Amino acid sequence: MLSDYHIHTCFSGDSQTPPEEQVKAAAALGMEEICFTDHHDYGSKDMTRIDFTLDIPAYLPAIRALKEQYEGRIRIFTGIELGLMLREQDYLKALTPNLKVDYIIGSSHFVDGYDVYDRAYYAGRTEKEAYRRYFEATLERITALDCFDSLGHLDYIVRYGPNKNRDYCPDDYLDIIEPILRTLIKKGKALECNTAGFKHGLGHPHPQEEILTLYRNLGGELLTVGSDSHRPQELGTAFSQTAGLLQACGFRYYTVFHERKPEFVKIR
Numbered sequence: 001m002l003s004d005y006h007i008h009t010c011f012s013g014d015s016q017t018p019p020e021e022q023v024k025a026a027a028a029l030g031m032e033e034i035c036f037t038d039h040h041d042y043g044s045k046d047m048t049r050i051d052f053t054l055d056i057p058a059y060l061p062a063i064r065a066l067k068e069q070y071e072g073r074i075r076i077f078t079g080i081e082l083g084l085m086l087r088e089q090d091y092l093k094a095l096t097p098n099l100k101v102d103y104i105i106g107s108s109h110f111v112d113g114y115d116v117y118d119r120a121y122y123a124g125r126t127e128k129e130a131y132r133r134y135f136e137a138t139l140e141r142i143t144a145l146d147c148f149d150s151l152g153h154l155d156y157i158v159r160y161g162p163n164k165n166r167d168y169c170p171d172d173y174l175d176i177i178e179p180i181l182r183t184l185i186k187k188g189k190a191l192e193c194n195t196a197g198f199k200h201g202l203g204h205p206h207p208q209e210e211i212l213t214l215y216r217n218l219g220g221e222l223l224t225v226g227s228d229s230h231r232p233q234e235l236g237t238a239f240s241q242t243a244g245l246l247q248a249c250g251f252r253y254y255t256v257f258h259e260r261k262p263e264f265v266k267i268r
Contacts, residue, residue: 002239003033003256003265005079005103006152006194006226011038011059012081013050015230019066025232026074029239033075033256035103036063037226041083041110042091048115054080060100077258079103082148084141085110096147103257105192105226106148108138108156117160127162128172135176142183149257150190150224153206154180158197165202170210177207181215190222190255190262191215193246196229198238205242209249216250222262223254243267 004026009019019036026034040054060078067076080099082092084106096104111134114121122130134157142151154177158165170177184191194206205212215223225242229235246254246267253264 001030001032001236002225002243002254002267003031003035004227004229004236004239005035005037005224005256006081006105006192006228007034007036007235008038008228008230009036011054011062012230013039013052017231019062021232022229022235023066023070023074023076025235027070029236031074031236033077035077035079035257037079037081037103037105039081039083041085043085043088044083044110044115047110047113048118052083052109056099077102077256079105079257081105081107081152083107083109084145084148086141086144089145092145092147102259103150104148104260105150105152106142106145107152108134108141111137116157122162127167131157131161131168132173132176135173135180139176139180139183142180142187142189146187148189149260149262150192150222150255151180151184152192152226153194153196153228154191154211155207156194158202158206159200164200165204165208170208177211178214178218181211181218181220184215185218185220188222190224191220192224192226193242193254195225195227195238195242196234198241199234205238205245209245212246212249212251221253223251224256225254
């Protein structure tokens with residue numbers, strides 16, 4: 001069983017799950033290790049109805065206590081999902097060097113002052129324009145920022161577009177997606193395979209298989225796997241299917257992080 005490196009709890013503004021319930025779910029699935037990655041979209045309060053600001057002083061000790069409680073049964077690591085926004089780059093650059101976590105996901109959730117979950121982001125744009133702008137913003141952010149270990153759910157926006165991924169073809173955005181992948185490789189950053197696309201009815205992970213294969217063909221080796229679980233029943237979503245999918249895309253190993261350092265684990 002793959003290790004889940006994208007898990008949310010009640011420390012995230014969009015989850016009500018106690019952290020220990022996620023640990024129990026992972027243990028029941030036979031996972032050897034997991035990493036909590038609760039949301040911290042600093043500076044987003046004026047762009048959404050949910051407060052995605054993480055209470056870091058409360059969060060870190062709570063996960064540390066669980067790690068000690070379950071020692072010998074399952075390995076628990078502490079991460080964070082940072083919202084990447086250039087307007088907050090000074091804060092992000094100051095925060096992360098001394099942040100006592102094992103792993104940082106860098107994600108794009110907000111673009112041009114809007115949460116891409118909200119309909120307002122798509123007003124006045126065609127779906128292709130909305131998707132293209134999302135990828136452009138992601139490229140701008142990962143080019144300017146180094147405060148993350150893995151890029152989360154690269155094509156996340158197709159969860160929420162007017163037609164989701166019905167008309168979505170990665171080739172239409174390859175002029176931006178390929179530079180995103182090349183930038184990650186050049187900077188030694190990982191790409192996340194986020195399996196929540198399956199629970200959202202897309203039939204694919206984030207990013208889709210074409211992008212995963214391209215990343216591998218370009219020389220990408222650092223690949224993290226996460227379910228983006230907000231509830232215990234979502235933890236490890238489609239992991240057995242994903243293991244075979246990743247092998248078909250050319251991967252033999254995936255990546256976990258301990259103290260911000262990558263380690264390879266054989267896919268089996």
